[in-house]
Structures are given as C-alpha cells and as structure tokens.
Amino acid sequence: xxxxxxxxxxxxxxxxxxxxxxxxxxxxxxxxxxxxxxxxxxxxxxxxxxxxxxxxxxxxxxxxxxxxxxxxxxxxxxxxxxxxxxxxxxxxxxxxxxxxxxxxxxxxxxxxxxxxxxxxxxxxxxxxxxxxxxxxxxxxxxxxxxxxxxxxxxxxxxxxxxxxxxxxxxxxxxxxxxxxxxxxxxxxxxxxxxxxxxxxxxxxxxxxxxxxxxxxxx
Amino acid sequence: xxxxxxxxxxxxxxxxxxxxxxxxxxxxxxxxxxxxxxxxxxxxxxxxxxxxxxxxxxxxxxxxxxxxxxxxxxxxxxxxxxxxxxxxxxxxxxxxxxxxxxxxxxxxxxxxxxxxxxxxxxxxxxxxxxxxxxxxxxxxxxxxxxxxxxxxxxxxxxxxxxxxxxxxxxxxxxxxxxxxxxxxxxxxxxxxxxxxxxxxxxxxxxxxxxxxxxxxxxxxxxxxxxxxxxxxxxxxxxxxxxxxxxxxxxxxxxxxxxxxxxxxxxxxxxxxxxxxxxxxxxxxxxxxxxxxxxxxxxxxxxxxxxxxxxxxxxxxxxxxxxxxxxxxxx
Numbered sequence: 029x030x031x032x033x034x035x036x037x038x039x040x041x042x043x044x045x046x047x048x049x050x051x052x053x054x055x056x057x058x059x060x061x062x063x064x065x066x067x068x069x070x071x072x073x074x075x076x077x078x079x080x081x082x083x084x085x086x087x088x089x090x091x092x093x094x095x096x097x098x099x100x101x102x103x104x105x106x107x108x109x110x111x112x113x114x115x116x117x118x119x120x121x122x123x124x125x126x127x128x129x130x131x132x133x134x135x136x137x138x139x140x141x142x143x144x145x146x147x148x149x150x151x152x153x154x155x156x157x158x159x160x161x162x163x164x165x166x167x168x169x170x171x172x173x174x175x176x177x178x179x180x181x182x183x184x185x186x187x188x189x190x191x192x193x194x195x196x197x198x199x200x201x202x203x204x205x206x207x208x209x210x211x212x213x214x215x216x217x218x219x220x221x222x223x224x225x226x227x228x229x230x231x232x233x234x235x236x237x238x239x240x241x242x243x244x245x246x
Numbered sequence: 247x248x249x250x251x252x253x254x255x256x257x258x259x260x261x262x263x264x265x266x267x268x269x270x271x272x273x274x275x276x277x278x279x280x281x282x283x284x285x286x287x288x289x290x291x292x293x294x295x296x297x298x299x300x301x302x303x304x305x306x307x308x309x310x311x312x313x314x315x316x317x318x319x320x321x322x323x324x325x326x327x328x329x330x331x332x333x334x335x336x337x338x339x340x341x342x343x344x345x346x347x348x349x350x351x352x353x354x355x356x357x358x359x360x361x362x363x364x365x366x367x368x369x370x371x372x373x374x375x376x377x378x379x380x381x382x383x384x385x386x387x388x389x390x391x392x393x394x395x396x397x398x399x400x401x402x403x404x405x406x407x408x409x410x411x412x413x414x415x416x417x418x419x420x421x422x423x424x425x426x427x428x429x430x431x432x433x434x435x436x437x438x439x440x441x442x443x444x445x446x447x448x449x450x451x452x453x454x455x456x457x458x459x460x461x462x463x464x465x466x467x468x469x470x471x472x473x474x475x476x477x478x479x480x481x482x483x484x485x486x487x488x489x490x491x492x493x494x495x496x497x498x499x500x501x502x503x504x505x506x507x508x509x510x511x512x513x514x515x516x517x518x519x520x521x522x523x524x525x526x527x528x529x530x531x532x533x534x535x536x537x538x539x540x541x542x543x544x545x546x547x548x549x550x551x552x553x554x555x556x557x558x559x560x561x562x563x564x565x566x567x568x569x570x571x572x573x574x575x576x
Contacts, residue, residue, distance in 0.1 A: 042377060086425030087418070088373040095374070128301060128308045131369060131423075153301070178507050207419055207480070208504060225420070 042092025073142025358414020417457020
C-alpha cells in the first residue's frame with residue numbers, strides 16, 4: 029500500500045530517486061493523483077519551508093528538496109493536465125530591471141511550485157513591460173518581483189504602473205521581496221503584497237489569490 | 247605619541263584607543279592588492295577562467311559563465327599561476343606612497359574560498375554538490391585555498407603587510423547561506439589554513455562576510471580572527487554580538503549602507519552615534535560604512551562629520567582617504 033507520508037519524508041530528505049519510485053508506486057496502486065500531490069509532495073515541501081524559516085534547513089537542503097519535488101511533479105504533471113486539475117494559481121516571477129541576483133527569486137520559485145503553484149520564471153533583469161506582457165500571455169494571477177539592490181528595487185514601481193496602464197490592476201496582483209524591501213515600500217509603490225522570505229511568500233501568494241477569486245466572484 | 251596606526255592597533259586588540267579609528271578619515275589603514283584578475287572591469291575572463299559580463303545597472307561586471315560544470319572537472323581544472331613574479335607588484339607600487347609609520351598595511355587576498363568555488367562551479371551546483379559530491383567540494387575548496395595561501399604568504403614576505411584581508415560572503419539575511427554545518431565541514435578547514443599562515447607570521451587577520459554570521463563567530467575567534475567586517479546591522483544583532491564576543495574580536499563597519507544610500511544626513515549622524523555607543527566601548531570598533539557604494543556626496547560628508555565628532559578624531563589626523571572597497575558587489 030502506497031504511503032504518502034513516505035513520499036513527503038523522502039522529499040524532505042531530498043531523496044529524488046526514492047520520491048520518483050514512491051510516486052510511481054502510488055500511481056500504480058491507483059491512488060488519486062491529487063492526493064499524491066497534496067499529501068505527498070506539497071505536504072513535504074511545506075515542512076521544508078517551515079524548517080527553512082526556522083533555520084533548521086539552509087539553501088543546500090532547499091535545493092535538493094526542490095529537486096525531489098520536481099522529479100515527483102514530472103511524473104504526475106501529465107496526469108494532472110489530463111484530469112484538468114488546476115494549479116493553485118499562475119505566477120510570473122523575475123528580478124527587477126537591472127538586478128542580476130537570483131538566489132532569492134529561485135528560492136521563492138521553488139517554494140511556490142512546492143505549494144502547487146504554476147511558476148513561470150522569466151529570469152533576471154526583467155523590464156516592467158516584460159513582466160506585464162508575460163502575465164498577459166500566460167494568464168497569470170500574480171507577478172512576483174525580486175531585488176537585492178536599492179538601486180534596482182525602484183523599478184518595481186514601474187511594474188505596478190505598467191500593470192495599471194494595461195488595465196490589469198486588480199486582476200493580476202503584484203508581490204515584491206528581497207533584502208532591501210519592506211512592507212512600507214510595498215505600500216508606498218502600491219504593490220499588493222510583500223514577503224520577507226521564501227516560505228512567507230507562499231502564504232502571501234495564497235492570500236493575494238484568494239482576494240482575486242473573491243473579487244471575481246464579486 | 248599616539249598616531250592613527252598605533253591608535254588602530256589598540257582598537258584591534260580590544261583596548262581603549264584615544265579615538266574611534268575610521269580609516270577613511272584618519273588613514274589608519276591602507277589596503278594593497280595582488281595582481282591576479284579576480285573580476286574583470288570589462289566583459290571577459292578572469293584569471294581563473296570565469297566569464298564576466300558587463301551590466302551598467304549592476305555596478306559593473308557580473309559572472310555569467312561558470313567553467314566547472316561537472317564534479318569530475320574539479321581535480322585537474324587549471325588554476326592561475328601564483329608564482330608569477332608580478333603577483334605582488336601592484337601592492338609594492340602602492341606601498342611606496344604609504345606612510346607606514348602612520349598607516350597599518352592590509353593586503354587584500356581577493357575572492358574567498360566559498361565565492362571562488364561558486365564562481366567556478368555555479369552557485370546551484372556548488373550547494374547541491376555539498377550533499378551529492380562532498381569530496382569534489384572539499385577538493386575544489388582545498389585547491390583554491392592553496393592558491394590563496396600563497397597569495398597571503400607572498401604579500402607578507404614580499405610586501406611586508408601588517409595584516410591580510412580575507413573576503414567571502416557566507417551570510418544571507420537571516421542565516422548562513424550554506425548553514426553552519428556545511429560551513430564547518432567544507433569552509434572552516436580551508437579557512438583555518440589561511441589564518442594559520444597569518445598567525446605564524448604574526449600579522450592581523452580581517453575577515454569580511456556580508457550578511458548574518460553570528461553562529462560561526464566562536465569558530466572564527468578560535469581560529470585566531472582579529473577583525474570581523476562588516477557586521478551589517480540589518481542582519482545581525484549588534485548589541486548581542488558585542489556583549490558576547492567584544493572582548494575577543496574587533497568589528498569594522500556596522501553603519502548601514504541603506505542609511506548611507508537612501509537616508510538623510512540627520513539619520514546618518516544618529517546612526518554613527520548609535521554604532522559608536524554600541525560597539526566602541528573598551529575598544530574593538532573601527533568605524534566604517536557596512537559596504538562600499540557610490541553614496542551621495544552629502545551623505546558621505548555627514549558620515550565623515552559624525553565620525554570626527556562622535557569618534558573624537560583629533561584635528562591633525564582628519565585627512566581624506568578614499569572609501570576603500572570592503573567588498574565588490576556582484
């Protein structure tokens with residue numbers, strides 16, 4: 029009998045081959061794919077995020093856990109598509125114009141994927157109009173902008189502005205993060221959200237997307 | 247009579263100096279460099295085979311190609327010639343213009359062991375290999391340490407520096423990037439080789455690491471470190487660190503780059519005053535910005551004025567020295 033907790037435990041340990049094996053086994057035993065995703069993979073990444081937040085895990089542990097997550101996702105993704113199981117939401121992610129520092133952005137991407145979001149990583153040094161364009165094309169619910177430098181974080185304001193000009197404000201939320209950022213700065217530039225670290229970014233993304241859904245429902 | 251160098255040495259030894267040393271104002275130390283190209287100023291390869299790309303918005307070049315793509319490449323990947331006669335030439339040229347009675351001479355060692363490792367192997371690879379390929383990581387870091395060791399020895403023997411400045415960014419905002427466990431497993435043994443060379447020759451050791459470094463301060467002290475830079479106030483509990491380690495370790499930096507970059511002269515004055523009150527008691531503090539940066543001129547002027555006033559720098563030693571690089575921002 030497939031043990032979903034074992035999937036989660038091996039994901040936490042970063043044991044990608046074992047996760048692959050166990051996910052396959054669970055599918056063979058006709059465990060619902062959504063259950064494998066939520067109670068195996070996502071449950072595991074949730075623990076990884078909490079450990080990272082508590083300084084029990086560091087970047088190396090995050091990287092190997094995310095790799096294990098990816099291995100599991102590769103197996104179940106075709107079935108998720110086939111069964112039309114929607115992700116938590118679509119997020120376009122990149123670093124601010126001029127900023128080349130992507131460790132923080134990558135960690136946020138891993139955590140969001142690990143929480144069941146579809147992440148479209150558009151890389152480093154991304155111009156505001158490129159963020160908006162990607163959000164349009166991919167029908168994203170959320171744009172995430174990351175910056176390490178005080179000189180580049182200022183372009184985040186232009187992402188918010190460009191989104192307004194495209195008539196997408198309210199429909200696509202903007203979340204910002206990175207070492208020099210604060211909630212105050214997010215308020216100042218009218219970004220929808222700020223998260224101080226990768227694990228909190230997941231909670232913030234969920235909160236913002238819930239707001240989008242509520243708005244749509246009216 | 248007290249002069250900037252003697253005053254600084256007192257502070258480094260955690261004894262009460264006459265004023266708070268501030269190298270950019272009192273010239274109490276000067277930094278000299280070796281000849282290896284650790285980072286290019288234009289697009290191209292450094293002396294280790296890492297490619298750098300130019301970006302005007304990133305403060306110069308940044309690394310975009312990491313040559314060691316497989317762990318098997320670690321063992322025989324060619325490293326720069328550290329026996330070249332030119333290695334200490336730039337340092338020797340600079341020394342001729344420095345008054346060594348009044349200024350302590352620091353030799354800069356270049357990128358640190360962790361930095362050079364990820365520059366060569368890529369950050370993701372290096373951090374993943376810490377779990378998957380520990381032997382390759384140890385070999386890579388040891389090979390880098392051998393080069394760094396020769397740089398240290400030659401700066402001491404040929405230039406006669408009074409101290410070596412090691413730079414390596416280990417810290418993230420809230421924790422060490424690789425974690426204290428991997429720092430101790432991989433980096434510490436190699437860093438110890440570099441510190442031992444300094445201790446053997448009786449020169450001071452300065453270590454730079456951006457970000458949060460608190461957990462490994464006891465290790466650094468045990469290894470013989472004299473000065474820790476920059477103690478970024480956003481990432482470290484300054485009062486706690488001073489109270490726990492202030493008897494054994496001097497601190498350099500601690501004035502927030504964010505304040506210097508984005509704030510007002512009044513706030514800068516307040517911060518300088520605050521850092522002196524937190525760190526300078528009983529010696530052990532060298533006043534400086536926590537990062538080099540093209541700060542607005544009016545802000546630098548405020549920093550300087552506050553350093554003179556609250557650091558009580560005597561009139562005869564109020565010179566103007568360029569803001570010396572504590573780190574290059576990549």
